[in-house]
Amino acid sequence: MTKEAYVALVTCFNEDETHNYEATRAQVRRQIEAGNNILCAGTNGDFSALTFDEKVRLTDEVVSEAKGKCKVIVNAGMPATFETVKLAKEFDRIGVDGIAVIAPFFIACTQDGLERHYLTVADAVNTPIYLYDIPARTQNHIEPETARKLSSHPNIAGIKDSGGQQETLEAYMQVGKDVEGFDVYSGPDHLVHWALQNGAAGCISGLGNVMPEVLAKIVSCFNAGDEAGAAAAQEIYGNFRKDLYGLGFPPAMVKRALWVMDHSVGASRQPALLPDPEQDKQVEALLKKYELIK
Template identity: 75%
Template sequence: MTPAKAFVALVTCFNDDETINFDATRAQVRRQVDAGNNIMCAGTNGDFTALTFDEKVALTEAVVDEVAGRAQVIVNAGMPATFETLKLAREFDRIGVDGIAVITPFFIACTQDGLVRHFSTVADGVETPVYLYDIPARTQNHIEPETAATLAGHGNIAGIKDSGGAQDTLEAYLAVGRAHPGFAVYSGPDHLVHWSLMNGAAGCISGLGNVMPGVLAAIIRAHNAGDHAEAERQQQIFGNFRKDLYGLGYPPALVKRALFLMDNSVGASRQPALLPDPAQDAQIAAILHRYELSA
């Protein structure tokens, strides 16, 4: 059986003037690779909607260079229009990544047929394996399991990242994976990492792993070793921290802020993201202290 893998949806670090801090971003890459995790860049936790086309290309080049073959790199190319998504995907294809994730189009309401055409066009245009990326709460477009099954038959669509958060949808995608060998399902919800692995997921793509890289890697390591009691113990820590932190508000913003309080080189998010709130920072700091994650 192929070992499960953990990818961290890496934060993009910014300077005070909101330009990308490449040195700090590279430091975060090293931190994750040293822990044993793989990298997904320019995703939801990486502020991809706030990055320009050229910045995404430069960011991916820097991440791939820093990883230097020590881990796998997936990068998100998804944009509202198929035209720009394909242009980005071809740049990532040129750079040489291990996978290209394509988030469902946002703002543009899509039919399921439109989604099939969108993903198929991108997958036709690159050599790098393409991964579907479903996060309907943010995009308002959802890849139905039947649509995933149709796309699983495409020779260059290698799997799906499910960030919907619903266990029944994840179960349906896992059924698609069982019916289509080679179609890998990656779990996005951090409270379902171990459950998804036990039910056939190829791995996970985690935002919370930015803050707890060691615990995420420990879940995967224990699972791959067949020590499911230890994997569950680590999952309990991960899940409890998730519940405490995400109880304060929007998850990607809280991940970035928690990481900032541990290491201020990561910077803030680009505006119009919420400004730092001293009262909330105090709550986050208390949670970090409770989990022995203080700077």
């Protein structure tokens, strides 16, 4: 099976916090050129700061720019099943390749509640649904056994694991091995190569916004049977991750590093952290160290 790389694409804003759709389109083109697919409106895409209509417009812009040159998955997850279904139906209409559904946040859910949530969404659309587990942000965790139960639904195609726990990722991948058509995508940037070696269908990475070519190289080398090349690319990727995330909150640092490289991406909407000139100097030094800028 050919493995795939997705980048959790940033959403670009103007100085007044309105959307800069042209800048977002430019980021789509950049990822296509590197050889990556796209996850739209995810954690690194400021999805929680976007309105319903903005998510629909953003997805339409990304799909229009991609023009079938890469796959596009979009996150529809919201706290309530009702709004999640409404969003999923809009994305279904636009014509995306998959709909990721982040676990409900703010609302505490039982595993039974999570099952009902995902089954309702999967029943409502024709586009394949991907579970999206990131308990550090949602406070709700999709247990591996729950993923196994949900995998029997014909329209639930897999899961994105952003929990960062290797043991949980292993359990999800066992479901993927046992259930045909249930694909597991690794979210943690430091586990890309390991996950590919152990049965993941691919990865969905935020850091790929800053290092798209390195991410693509991990996956392309692996697909070509070049384990040494994949390991070397992963080492660069992992080292940069450690250095960059050592400066602050990961999604914010990804957006800020990209801003240092290209101001058109803008800052995140408030109340995200304000730009810090001293931190920007540290980011700039890192980007030079890794030869991402001159």
